[in-house]
Amino acid sequence: MANNKNVEINYYVDINPENGGGSGEKPIRWFLDENGNPTLLETLYEPVIVPSNPNKDTIPPQANLSISDSSFFNSEVNLEYLVKENQTLLDTAYYELNGVKKNIECSVPYYAVLAPVDSISATIPLTSKEGEHDLVFYANDIAKPQGNETIKNIKFFIDKTPPQINIIYPQPLEYLQVDSIIFSTSDSYLDSCWFSVDAGQTKQYFPSSSGYTDILHLNSVEGINTWSLYTKDKAGNQSNEKITFTIDKTAPIIQILYPENADYVGDVTELIFTISDETLDSCFYSIDSGQTKEYFQWLGEEQFTLNLNAEIGLNTWTIYAKDKAGNESTQSITFNIVPDAVKESSQKPLFEIYPNPFDENAKIEYTLTHPDDVVLVLYDINGRTLKTIAQKNQAPGTHMIYIDELKFPSGMYFIQLRTRERCETRLMIKK
Numbered sequence: 001m002a003n004n005k006n007v008e009i010n011y012y013v014d015i016n017p018e019n020g021g022g023s024g025e026k027p028i029r030w031f032l033d034e035n036g037n038p039t040l041l042e043t044l045y046e047p048v049i050v051p052s053n054p055n056k057d058t059i060p061p062q063a064n065l066s067i068s069d070s071s072f073f074n075s076e077v078n079l080e081y082l083v084k085e086n087q088t089l090l091d092t093a094y095y096e097l098n099g100v101k102k103n104i105e106c107s108v109p110y111y112a113v114l115a116p117v118d119s120i121s122a123t124i125p126l127t128s129k130e131g132e133h134d135l136v137f138y139a140n141d142i143a144k145p146q147g148n149e150t151i152k153n154i155k156f157f158i159d160k161t162p163p164q165i166n167i168i169y170p171q172p173l174e175y176l177q178v179d180s181i182i183f184s185t186s187d188s189y190l191d192s193c194w195f196s197v198d199a200g201q202t203k204q205y206f207p208s209s210s211g212y213t214d215i216l217h218l219n220s221v222e223g224i225n226t227w228s229l230y231t232k233d234k235a236g237n238q239s240n241e242k243i244t245f246t247i248d249k250t251a252p253i254i255q256i257l258y259p260e261n262a263d264y265v266g267d268v269t270e271l272i273f274t275i276s277d278e279t280l281d282s283c284f285y286s287i288d289s290g291q292t293k294e295y296f297q298w299l300g301e302e303q304f305t306l307n308l309n310a311e312i313g314l315n316t317w318t319i320y321a322k323d324k325a326g327n328e329s330t331q332s333i334t335f336n337i338v339p340d341a342v343k344e345s346s347q348k349p350l351f352e353i354y355p356n357p358f359d360e361n362a363k364i365e366y367t368l369t370h371p372d373d374v375v376l377v378l379y380d381i382n383g384r385t386l387k388t389i390a391q392k393n394q395a396p397g398t399h400m401i402y403i404d405e406l407k408f409p410s411g412m413y414f415i416q417l418r419t420r421e422r423c424e425t426r427l428m429i430k431k
Contacts, residue, residue: 006014008346009359014363017174017181025289026071026327031293033135038111038142039134039274041144042329043424050109052206053304055196056087056185057088057143057148058088058148059086059087059142059148060139060140060141060145060148060149060150061075061083061084061085061090061139061140061141061148061150062083062084062085062086063081063082063083063093063137063139063150063152064081064082064083064084065079065081065137065152065154065158066078066079066080066081067079067154068154069146069153069154069155069156070155070156070157070158070199071154071156071157071234072156072157072159072160072189072233072234072235072236072425073156073157073159074159074160074235074236074237075128075160076125076126076127076128077125077126077128077133077156077319078123078124078125078126079095079123079124079125079126079135080118080122080123081104081120081121081122081123081124081137082119082121083119083120083121083139083150084119085119085141087141088140088141088411089105089141089145090119090120090139090140090141090142090144091113091139091140091141091142092138092139092147093120093137093138093139093140093193095133095135095136095137095138096132096135096136096138097126097127097133097134097135101379102427104120104122107354108258108315111269112344113313115375119160121412125160127252128154128158129158129160130158130159130160130161131157131426132155132156132157133156133157133158133306134153134154135152135153135154135156136152136153136154136248137149137150137151137152137154138151141233142283157189157234158235159188159189159233159237159345160235160237160239161187161237162187162231162233162238162240163185163186163187163190163231163232163233163237163239164186164187165183165184165185165229165231165236165239165241165407165423166183166185166186166238166239166241167181167182167183167185167229167241167243168182168183168184168213169181169182170227170243170245170246171243171245172243173244173245173246173324174246174247174248174279174323174324174325175220175245175246175247175248175296175325175326176248176249176325176327177220177247177249178218178220178225178245178247179217179218179219179220180215180216180217180218181195181215181216181218181227181229181243182213182214182215182430183213183214183216183229183241184212184213184214185208185212185214185231187231187233187237188233189231189233189234189235190208190231190233191233191234192205192231192232192235193205193206193207193208193229193230193231193232194206194229194231195216195218195227195228195229196227196228196230197219197225197226197227199226199228199242200228200242203230208231211223214374220245220247222245222247222248222414223246223247224244224245224246224361225244225245225246225247226242226243226244227243228240228241228242228245228261229242240314246325247325248279248323248324248325248327249325249327250277250327250349251277251321251323251327251328251329252275252276252277252280252322252323252328253272253276253277253325253327253328254273254274254319254329255271255274255276256271256272256273256317256319256332257274257303257319257330257334258270258272259271259310259333259335260333260335261333261334261335261381261427262335262336263335263336263337263338263425264310264335264336264338265336265338266337267309267310267337268308268310268315268337269307269308269309269310270305270307270333271285271305271306271308271309271319271333272303272304272305272308273304273319273331274302274303274304274319275298275304275319276322277323277327279323279324279325280298280300280321280322280323280324281322281323281324282295282298282321282322282398283295283296283297283315283319283320283321283322284296284319284320285287285306285308285318285319285320286317286318286319286320287308287310287315287316287317288316289316289318289383289384290318296320297429305370310337311337312337312338312415312423313336313337313416313418313423314334314335314379314383314416314425315331315334315335315338315383316333316334316383316384317330317333318330318331318332318333319331319332323377332382332383334379334381334382334414336404336414336416336423338424338427349424349426350365350366350419350424351365351366351424351426352364352365352416352424353415353418353426353428354368356426356428356429357429357430357431358403358427358429358431359430359431360404361402362402362403362404363400363401363402363403364389364400364401364402364403364415364417365398365399365400366398366399366411366417367397367398368394368395368396368397368399368419369396369398371393371394371395371396372393372394372419372421373392373393373401373419373420374390374391374392374393374394374417374418374419375388375391375417375419376388376389376390376392376401376412376416376417376418377389377415377416377418377420378413378428379413379414379416380411380413380414381411381412381413381414383414386408386413389401389403389415408430408431409430410430411429411430412427412428412429412430413427413428413429413430414426414427415428
């Protein structure tokens, strides 16, 4: 060590009483190498080395810890510490975890060997137990009359359980429209939440509170939708939950194959139709213009037949269908049942319409062979009664009824003339 130099440093030296010594200031000689590392040249009775003027040290040691107050962890916690004394020497260091004292094994230089050591550092395991923990860290120096003390109080948490998410609405079903997601989260230390409406490709933050039911207003699209929720707690545990549902805005398609909008002689005992919808939920039919509805079970057949009984005169049969999303549709058929005697008769038609189609005015002409009760009724294309035009007893002969005040829009109508013996329905078109 060619660059070493002999430096004389003054320290207080407490001589070991067992060797008959006392206390006082005595010179001690050290060698310092080029890096400032000292080597003791002379000792007296194995003295305890104390830096000069310990009575003037009023600054406690510095304690740097790897755990800060209100920290969260999701696994075993280790404590890394660095305790440093800048004026005198360290004396003791220990910690308490949840009220239980733990000593720290460290090499504090009570007896002179090489240069005085003024810092200690180490990593020690604390705990892996889940829950809240209280840590108190102590460090003392050897300043007189009593050491300066550093105390650090730290509360930390170990949480290994990820947040729980419960999506209440929507469910994996079909809907006509969904504009919100209703959910709840449960975690004592919830930190942040995100949502996604495109299967996680993009995420958007939203505030949420643990233990409460929340509502997010979102927009669904036609077809399959997948909405996802993501949560993270303060310990870094994460969880996610998703729901996939379908938006269906297309109503079932009903097509009635038989009967048709026509006159029938004899009985009509079947209603034959088809329904097109992959998620059909319920079906009903009506034979009295919807006043009453009867349920029937649809088993997905390509063609379905209901056994019904038509009455003489005008009949309106209706099919109602609803899918699982709530879309509804109806289809009606109106037809006329003419008694067999009318068909077999060689008589001419009961009445004529002039002109047909017509603009504003039309004439109904009919002939009675004997006194008779006459009822003339106008129906819409679905068989609903619009107006009873005439209802009276008339003498034999040819009669005419003028229709010139009907304030109905253009379209197709049924007009029916009934007597005690005959009933005839004709299609009438207003241009």
